[in-house]
Amino acid sequence: MHDDRRGPLAVPQLDDDDMAALLAALAGGSSRVEHCQLKNRAVWIKRYQRLGARIGQRLQWLASRLTGVTILRPAPLLDPQGMLDREVRQINSFSAAGFKTPQILYRGTTALVLSHLGLPVSKQMGALRDKDADGHDALLVRCAAELGRLHAAGLCHGRPHPRDFIIDDGEFCFLDFEEEPAAVMPLAMAQARDVWLLFLQIASRALKPETPDRAFVAWKLAAPAETAVALSQIMPFFARLLPLARFLLRIQNGQDLVRFVAATDYLTSATQSQS
Ligand SMILES: Nc1ncnc2c1ncn2[C@@H]1O[C@H](COP(=O)(O)OP(=O)(O)O)[C@@H](O)[C@H]1O
Ligand SMILES: [Mg+2]
Known part of the structure; x- marks a missing residue:
């Protein structure tokens, strides 16, 4: 299992140029999911700060309460930190069970940097x-x-x-x-x-x-x-x-x-x- 709490300076396989490019992308971008091409590899930045009204999830919650149908229950509405933690927790439990998931290269308070896995x-x-x-x-x-x-x-x-x-x-x-x-x-x-x-x-x-x-x-x-x-x-x-x-x-x-x-x-x- 990989250590999800490593800091940016401990990112494996990234040299100084890659680190500089990654830090610039982290600081400069704002899109929720961003592909970032470094010198020898690609990474993905995933940001968790703009949540929107999440009307769909709120309606789903209302429908599950009104109908009493368990299957409709939405996952708890979390704040950005909670969503980031949930993604990290799931990545870790999947990879601990032997399933391939992105490697967490950097974990910030509102963003993750993930290894590129390939074409969906x-x-x-x-x-x-x-x-x-x-x-x-x-x-x-x-x-x-x-x-x-x-x-x-x-x-x-x-x-x-x-x-x-x-x-x-x-x-x-x-x-x-x-x-x-x-x-x-x-x-x-x-x-x-x-x-x-x-x-x-x-x-x-x-x-x-x-x-x-x-x-x-x-x-x-x-x-x-x-x-x-x-x-x-x-x-x-x-x-x-x-x-x-x-x-x-x-x-x-x-x-x-x-x-x-x-x-x-x-x-x-x-x-x-x-x-
Ligand atoms: N680590 C990754 N490797 C390859 N493709 C990725 C990776 N992370 C994200 N992507 C691409 O970006 C898309 C959106 O990322 P995702 O984590 O699914 O966020 P969203 O919440 O927007 O669905 C994915 O469907 C996939 O095509
Ligand atoms: Mg998706």
Whole structure:
């Protein structure tokens, strides 16, 4: 496990020029996530100071209170320091369990500097979409299989999405740990929520009809049995919203609705046929 409290002067492999460039970028930039090219390597600066109104999370909280539905509970609203701490904590527990995550090169009070891991799966999919449907969908199946391995290790990603997964030289890496649903609901339910979130992508982006099934089998092969049970328990809640979502889709063709319908439709029947 790497030491997440090392100071800037102890950053490994960075010479004086790189340190100067990094410090200038840290001091000069303000964007939340910034790619920073040093002489021989790339790093990412992630800042935690501008939080905005976070209306979505507040509405989610209200919906969970009004309906009493646990699965809707948002992670606690944290201040910037709390969010940075949470990301560090998650990176450390993932890497302690043997999963590849960015290395923390510098930890400040409002910013982290992370090692560059490679190209996100979403970009790799974009490059394959029009010329290699098998390769494109194989990436989705791999994401599901890796999520299953993660769940088997007692971990939960929180917001799994191909843009926050990286495959570099065949090695799978996890990024972006801003949500921690296991802090507000039982682990199996938080992991089931992970599956539904990932299938929002898989069921809507798959190019071949058999891909969601292959992905679900790949996840289930590795995942704990109690998470599969939790998934079949949460799906009826989402399924009840399907008629409304389908109705809204006829009025407005929003991508979020398309994903909701595709994932909920698929997982409802997949979990029914497993029981
Ligand atoms: N260490 C890293 N290695 C490679 N790409 C990264 C890294 N950190 C961030 N990125 C890229 O930047 C994007 C945004 O970073 P992320 O940590 O997911 O923040 P956000 O909260 O904005 O989603 C990621 O989806 C990924 O494409
Ligand atoms: Mg992200």
